[in-house]
Amino acid sequence: MSEIKIHTKNLDLYYGDVYALKKVGMDIYRHNVTALIGPSGCGKSTYLKTLNRMNDTVAGVKITGDVFLDGEDVYGKGVDVTILRKKIGMVFQSPNPFPMSIYDNVTYGPRMHGVKKRIVLDEIVEKSLQDAAIWDEVKDRLKKPALSLSGGQQQRLCIARALATQPEVLLMDEPTSALDPISTTKIEELVSQLKRKYSIVIVTHNMQQAARISDYTAFFLLGELIENKKTQAIFSAPKDSRTEDYITGRFG
Amino acid sequence: MTDNISIIGSNKSKNAVEKSMNIIFFVCGLAAVVCVICMTVYMIISGWPAIAKIGVFRFLFGQVWSPENSEFGIFPMILASFIATFSAIFLALPVGVLVAVFLAKLTPKRVSAPFRTLIDLLAGIPSVVYGLLGAILIVPLIFKLQTAAGLPQGGSLLAAVIILVIMILPTIISVSETAIRAVPKQYEDASLALGSTKLQSIFRATVPAAKSGIVAGMVLGVGRAIGEAMAVMMVAGNAAIMPEFLKPVRLLTASIPIEWAYSSGLHREALYGIGLVLFIFIMIINISLNTVLKKGGELRG
Ligand SMILES: Nc1ncnc2c1ncn2[C@@H]1O[C@H](COP(=O)(O)OP(=O)(O)O)[C@@H](O)[C@H]1O
Ligand SMILES: [Mg+2]
Numbered sequence: 082m083s084e085i086k087i088h089t090k091n092l093d094l095y096y097g098d099v100y101a102l103k104k105v106g107m108d109i110y111r112h113n114v115t116a117l118i119g120p121s122g123c124g125k126s127t128y129l130k131t132l133n134r135m136n137d138t139v140a141g142v143k144i145t146g147d148v149f150l151d152g153e154d155v156y157g158k159g160v161d162v163t164i165l166r167k168k169i170g171m172v173f174q175s176p177n178p179f180p181m182s183i184y185d186n187v188t189y190g191p192r193m194h195g196v197k198k199r200i201v202l203d204e205i206v207e208k209s210l211q212d213a214a215i216w217d218e219v220k221d222r223l224k225k226p227a228l229s230l231s232g233g234q235q236q237r238l239c240i241a242r243a244l245a246t247q248p249e250v251l252l253m254d255e256p257t258s259a260l261d262p263i264s265t266t267k268i269e270e271l272v273s274q275l276k277r278k279y280s281i282v283i284v285t286h287n288m289q290q291a292a293r294i295s296d297y298t299a300f301f302l303l304g305e306l307i308e309n310k311k312t313q314a315i316f317s318a319p320k321d322s323r324t325e326d327y328i329t330g331r332f333g
Numbered sequence: 334m335t336d337n338i339s340i341i342g343s344n345k346s347k348n349a350v351e352k353s354m355n356i357i358f359f360v361c362g363l364a365a366v367v368c369v370i371c372m373t374v375y376m377i378i379s380g381w382p383a384i385a386k387i388g389v390f391r392f393l394f395g396q397v398w399s400p401e402n403s404e405f406g407i408f409p410m411i412l413a414s415f416i417a418t419f420s421a422i423f424l425a426l427p428v429g430v431l432v433a434v435f436l437a438k439l440t441p442k443r444v445s446a447p448f449r450t451l452i453d454l455l456a457g458i459p460s461v462v463y464g465l466l467g468a469i470l471i472v473p474l475i476f477k478l479q480t481a482a483g484l485p486q487g488g489s490l491l492a493a494v495i496i497l498v499i500m501i502l503p504t505i506i507s508v509s510e511t512a513i514r515a516v517p518k519q520y521e522d523a524s525l526a527l528g529s530t531k532l533q534s535i536f537r538a539t540v541p542a543a544k545s546g547i548v549a550g551m552v553l554g555v556g557r558a559i560g561e562a563m564a565v566m567m568v569a570g571n572a573a574i575m576p577e578f579l580k581p582v583r584l585l586t587a588s589i590p591i592e593w594a595y596s597s598g599l600h601r602e603a604l605y606g607i608g609l610v611l612f613i614f615i616m617i618i619n620i621s622l623n624t625v626l627k628k629g630g631e632l633r634g
Contacts, residue, residue: 135526167528177519180542190527193537239523246527 083110092146116295123301133169170243176235178227190246213241233264253283380609383602398573400600413576421497429505437513456503464567467496488570501554512546562586
């Protein structure tokens with residue numbers, strides 16, 4: 082077993098009256114890829130957003146239970162969410178680069194965290210774009226608008242943007258659902274590369290994708306965590322019949 | 334069964350409606366274009382002779398406006414109009430954008446909605462009312478400054494600027510707020526997820542993304558400020574001398590209504606000339622700001 086990076090226990094979340102997460106307890110392991118699967122509306126995105134407290138911005142949300150990052154209480158007193166979110170980067174479902182240049186997209190985070198020196202920023206840009214496997218495609222046009230890139234490139238740029246703040250965890254919410262198969266393959270390869278340096282949690286609708294790229298797979302249903310196991314184990318011998326039904330395509 | 338309905342129809346009435354609507358739209362469009370062209374031609378025909386007689390350079394750069402002595406230099410008024418317009422925009426833009434951010438992002442709907450109604454109401458108040466308020470409230474306030482500076486009390490460039498700021502603020506706020514609200518929330522989310530605070534996200538991600546809308550508000554503001562005559566006339570003091578903030582000034586626009594009634598001959602023609610100059614300025618400002626806008630639009634892909 083690897084080291085635990087994030088530990089959640091008894092996590093309950095209400096959106097007003099909607100009971101969206103029910104007593105979720107699971108661990109996310111360091112330098113592993115954890116896939117979250119389950120039918121639409123089962124709470125995968127919600128769970129993801131409790132980890133970097135992006136749910137805080139939703140009006141009427143109520144969260145109880147524990148989330149620990151490296152043993153520190155994420156919802157504890159005195160937590161600075163800006164530092165938390167610097168440590169836990171996020172990539173969204175549809176690529177959302179800012180309407181600025183490629184360069185300014187990547188430096189957005191570091192600048193916000195006080196990096197000003199041009200040389201340092203240049204270095205961060207090159208490093209992040211290389212890590213996101215898009216450097217070769219954009220190195221000659223860093224000053225061009227990010228929105229001139231293709232959808233797949235935009236998503237890799239968003240990954241680079243998230244990497245630029247030097248996070249330890251990367252949350253990805255269905256990052257390939259809006260992309261074509263070739264871009265999807267590129268991102269999947271990228272994820273397998275990135276797990277050497279980062280702990281990754283990825284939501285996916287695609288069972289094959291989960292099987293291909295993840296080390297652990299967590300199955301959610303109606304706000305409950307049904308199973309969280311080694312990916313091989315969950316796909317070859319699911320313990321719960323509902324998990325089996327879902328991964329064999331009997332519902333969802 | 335419906336399977337056998339033929340696709341060949343005889344929709345003559347439908348076609349007739351389509352055709353006549355097309356014609357109506359075309360005629361309306363044409364009328365608008367013809368109006369603009371006629372106006373332009375008329376402005377040139379009526380404004381040019383005076384400028385030609387006086388001399389382009391002496392008209393535009395002459396520093397003395399004294400129709401009795403056949404001196405028709407409008408440079409002080411051009412300068413006054415520019416200074417007044419750009420000072421007003423310079424002050425109103427940051428304030429307007431901040432208020433727009435406040436309304437769009439920092440207050441709940443139940444607060445911002447009545448605010449919004451109020452602001453739209455302000456935008457519709459006739460300018461003479463603003464002029465009246467300015468004459469009663471703002472001009473006397475400036476008296477103290479004028480006395481302190483050893484100047485006679487009266488209307489001033491400063492009063493004109495303040496009135497213009499108040500008049501263009503509602504437009505800038507209203508247009509900017511709409512633009513800020515139209516920015517997709519995903520930019521703010523992306524910014525927050527990178528560890529920015531709410532305010533940082535608003536000012537570094539949302540507001541820049543609303544840039545083109547904010548510039549549009551600015552264009553409208555400039556247009557209103559440079560074209561305003563009535564309110565400005567009531568507070569500016571209207572002396573055609575080189576502009577200074579605490580001294581009376583005369584703006585291009587105000588000259589026309591002030592002198593129209595008693596002007597004749599070359600004097601009246603010179604007023605037409607002022608009209609032409611204003612017309613050209615507004616064209617230049619609009620066209621250049623629009624090109625800037627288009628460039629901004631291309632940047633976004
Ligand atoms: N902002 C919100 N306000 C209210 N209900 C929400 C909100 N976001 C999600 N929900 C509800 O919470 C449940 C879980 O949603 P979500 O986490 O987005 O599911 P998934 O990502 O697995 O498709 C759904 O029933 C959804 O309708
Ligand atoms: Mg989701």
